[in-house]
Amino acid sequence: MDYSRFFSDDVPSFLRSPVREIFRKVDLASIYSFAGGYPDASTFPLAEMEGLTRRVVEKYGARALQYGGTQGVTELREIISRRYDVPLERVQITTSSQQGIDVCARVFLNPGDVVLTTYPAYLGALQSFRAYRAAVHRLPLEDLSTPGQGQGEGPIADGRGRSERSERSSDSGSTVYRRAKLIYIVPDFCNPSGVTMSPEERQALVEFARREDLLIVEDSPYRELRYSGTDIPTIYSLAPERTLHLGSFSKIFAPGFRLGWIIAEPALLEQIFVCKQALDLCPPVFDQYLAAEFMGSGALDRNLKRSISLYRDKRDYMVSLLEKYMPTGVSWTHPDGGLFLWVTLPEGIDTVAMYDSALAAGVAYVAGSFFFPDGSHRNTMRLNFSYLAKERMEAGVHLLAAEINRAVSCSSQHVNSQ
Numbered sequence: 001m002d003y004s005r006f007f008s009d010d011v012p013s014f015l016r017s018p019v020r021e022i023f024r025k026v027d028l029a030s031i032y033s034f035a036g037g038y039p040d041a042s043t044f045p046l047a048e049m050e051g052l053t054r055r056v057v058e059k060y061g062a063r064a065l066q067y068g069g070t071q072g073v074t075e076l077r078e079i080i081s082r083r084y085d086v087p088l089e090r091v092q093i094t095t096s097s098q099q100g101i102d103v104c105a106r107v108f109l110n111p112g113d114v115v116l117t118t119y120p121a122y123l124g125a126l127q128s129f130r131a132y133r134a135a136v137h138r139l140p141l142e143d144l145s146t147p148g149q150g151q152g153e154g155p156i157a158d159g160r161g162r163s164e165r166s167e168r169s170s171d172s173g174s175t176v177y178r179r180a181k182l183i184y185i186v187p188d189f190c191n192p193s194g195v196t197m198s199p200e201e202r203q204a205l206v207e208f209a210r211r212e213d214l215l216i217v218e219d220s221p222y223r224e225l226r227y228s229g230t231d232i233p234t235i236y237s238l239a240p241e242r243t244l245h246l247g248s249f250s251k252i253f254a255p256g257f258r259l260g261w262i263i264a265e266p267a268l269l270e271q272i273f274v275c276k277q278a279l280d281l282c283p284p285v286f287d288q289y290l291a292a293e294f295m296g297s298g299a300l301d302r303n304l305k306r307s308i309s310l311y312r313d314k315r316d317y318m319v320s321l322l323e324k325y326m327p328t329g330v331s332w333t334h335p336d337g338g339l340f341l342w343v344t345l346p347e348g349i350d351t352v353a354m355y356d357s358a359l360a361a362g363v364a365y366v367a368g369s370f371f372f373p374d375g376s377h378r379n380t381m382r383l384n385f386s387y388l389a390k391e392r393m394e395a396g397v398h399l400l401a402a403e404i405n406r407a408v409s410c411s412s413q414h415v416n417s418q
């Protein structure tokens with residue numbers, strides 16, 4: 001049967017995640033995977049789960065198994081409101097921060113609206129923006145502090161694969177996107193680059209957003225995973241009137257619970273509240289009570305301390321392995337937190353083309369070009385350092401370096417034979 005006529009007009013805009021495709025085909029345990037954004041399973045509070053579960057059953061009884069409010073259970077919202085020092089009415093629980101991104105796209109974007117973001121950009125967000133047929137343009141952070149600057153770089157394919165050019169508004173003298181509505185940004189230990197925005201960049205971004213009257217979606221699932229350097233104020237704290245701050249329990253508790261939160265103006269949350277009724281009625285109630293007990297009892301902070309120490313050690317080890325094995329001409333970021341670092345190979349090396357042979361050799365990464373809407377930067381890759389057990393990291397980096405070395409020597413033979 002030909003099903004094509006049944007699919008909606010949105011379906012051709014859906015973007016397939018290459019990361020999820022890897023997980024569909026490959027047993028992660030059988031390879032050295034630097035591909036996904038999986039936390040180290042040893043950070044999951046398995047030992048506490050029995051006690052937590054019992055406490056939820058005893059304390060909340062049948063309420064824990066009943067439908068709950070669309071905005072999330074009050075106990076969890078109260079804990080988040082205290083932890084981040086925001087009023088309760090500004091806290092909405094989401095069924096994962098991926099849903100937080102998607103619900104923002106659904107509530108704020110019409111087909112053809114422009115989203116501004118830094119490149120490389122989080123793939124899950126690109127998937128949501130595409131699904132609602134929004135156009136994505138690069139936000140040149142480096143230019144924002146100069147009034148009149150802030151134009152994107154060249155045309156970027158929109159949800160339908162067409163090109164969209166930035167437009168100039170001559171009356172203000174500044175360059176703006178006529179249809180830009182929101183900025184999407186991962187300011188802390190960005191997935192995929194590992195880069196953190198400086199206080200000056202945050203301030204400039206906020207001033208730009210105010211000048212151009214844009215909303216900001218601040219997606220910060222890694223904020224609590226800092227291994228070095230000092231905390232930098234959130235963008236939300238600088239511009240609470242126009243920022244939606246997205247948080248997640250995935251990296252600080254367990255991704256299997258699919259829980260996150262949005263902190264924003266009640267007038268913005270109100271439409272998200274209505275939209276979420278159609279999505280899932282309410283976030284998972286039992287999971288929310290577990291998270292409330294975990295967070296409220298101090299177990300989250302104790303666990304976080306252990307996770308930070310483990311991930312700091314893994315980050316440092318990963319960097320030392322890259323230094324030991326990578327050929328000259330390869331460079332990488334040194335993130336202060338989060339789960340990823342970004343590797344740049346010599347020009348002409350194609351990490352998409354290299355991928356199958358790397359996987360056949362037993363090592364996985366994500367090609368960097370997947371994080372660019374125009375598919376550029378094919379000589380880059382994202383490496384995760386949280387998932388693989390430390391004892392397996394050296395063999396994995398060794399294999400990856402061998403693949404890169406092979407690609408580099410093929411590329412120089414090719415150049416020499418021309």
Ligand SMILES: Cc1ncc(COP(=O)(O)O)c(C=O)c1O
Binds near residue numbers: 096191219258259
């Ligand atoms: C920047 C960013 N936003 C959102 C998410 C999704 O997180 P969650 O598991 O809460 O859906 C991720 C997951 O890797 C991420 O890296």
